[in-house]
Amino acid sequence: MLAYKFDKTTKEYLGTQEAQVNPLEGGYLLPANSTFIEAPEYEQNQIPVFEDEWIVKADYRGSWQVKLDDVTFSKVDYIGTKSGYQVISDEVYNDYQADNDKYKVIDGVFTDISDTEEYRQKKAREREIEFNKAFFNTSLGYVRRSVTMADGSHKDFLSDLLPVISMGVQAGTPVNILTYDKPPFEHDIEDWTEYQNQVVVTPQFIQECFLQLSNDFLPINEE
Numbered sequence: 001m002l003a004y005k006f007d008k009t010t011k012e013y014l015g016t017q018e019a020q021v022n023p024l025e026g027g028y029l030l031p032a033n034s035t036f037i038e039a040p041e042y043e044q045n046q047i048p049v050f051e052d053e054w055i056v057k058a059d060y061r062g063s064w065q066v067k068l069d070d071v072t073f074s075k076v077d078y079i080g081t082k083s084g085y086q087v088i089s090d091e092v093y094n095d096y097q098a099d100n101d102k103y104k105v106i107d108g109v110f111t112d113i114s115d116t117e118e119y120r121q122k123k124a125r126e127r128e129i130e131f132n133k134a135f136f137n138t139s140l141g142y143v144r145r146s147v148t149m150a151d152g153s154h155k156d157f158l159s160d161l162l163p164v165i166s167m168g169v170q171a172g173t174p175v176n177i178l179t180y181d182k183p184p185f186e187h188d189i190e191d192w193t194e195y196q197n198q199v200v201v202t203p204q205f206i207q208e209c210f211l212q213l214s215n216d217f218l219p220i221n222e223e
Contacts, residue, residue: 001018001019001028001036002016002017002018002019002036002038003016003017003018003019003028003030003031003034003035003036004016004034004035004036004037004038004039004050004054005017005031005033005034006033006034006035006049006050007033008033010049010079011049011050011051012047012048012049012059012079013039013042013047013048013049013050013054016039017031017034019031019034019036035050037050037053037054038054039054040054040056042056045058045059045060045063046058046059047059047079049079057079057080058079058080058081058087059079059080060076060087061075061076061077061078061079062075062076063075063076063087063088063089063090064076064087064088064089064090064092064093065082065085065086065087065088066085066086066088066110067084067085068084068085068086068105068108068110069084071103071105071110073093086109086110088110092110092112095112101119101122101123102114102119120186123185124185124186125185127185127188128185131182131183131185134146135180136158136212137182138179138205138208138209138212139202139204139205139208140177140179140197140199140201140202140205141179141180141181141197141199142179142180142181142182143157143177143179143180143209144157144178144180145157145158147161157209158209158212158213158216159213162206162209162210162213165177165201165206166206166209166210168201169201169202169203169206174200174201175200175201176198176199176200176201177198177199177201178196178197178198178199179196179197179199180192180195180196180197181195181197182195183195
């Protein structure tokens with residue numbers, strides 16, 4: 001005779017064991033925390049729980065869950081479901097950590113919005129903001145503020161290179177630099193060479209660079 005065991009605290013199904021024969025009264029002795037009621041079949045992320053009868057409940061213990069009212073995350077440590085929470089996969093959790101603009105609670109559901117116009121426009125604005133931090137505009141095109149030299153070192157264009165370039169132009173020596181066209185911001189740029197231009201520095205360009213350098217250090221007007 002099989003007895004179906006359950007946990008003393010959670011009442012979750014633990015497996016079976018052979019019940020011993022009752023030598024005094026006949027029949028079988030029921031072990032503690034067990035029942036002779038056969039446990040039902042269950043699938044992944046489920047567990048039978050004994051509550052006078054077996055009830056199959058959701059079991060996502062160890063998985064990530066998101067609290068929908070404030071989008072905070074924790075590990076599931078209970079059997080069943082909890083109102084206001086949504087169980088998510090490790091993939092979704094990691095995806096959110098990498099880009100938390102990609103998900104939004106819509107009608108009580110934690111939803112991937114990466115295919116929406118709202119998401120695309122937000123990412124485009126972020127890319128444009130980052131571009132304007134890394135580049136400044138001139139009549140010859142956009143110039144990257146941090147320049148990678150042939151030896152792999154990095155130079156600031158305005159503070160490190162502009163004085164040398166300016167002296168070369170004043171001496172009448174042609175100086176070539178790389179400038180960039182303004183890229184589209186609808187997607188990440190994987191190959192910047194597509195937007196590169198090799199141009200000869202002009203006196204006007206030098207003036208624009210010194211003006212940009214001056215603007216970088218304008219005092220903040222606090223009202």
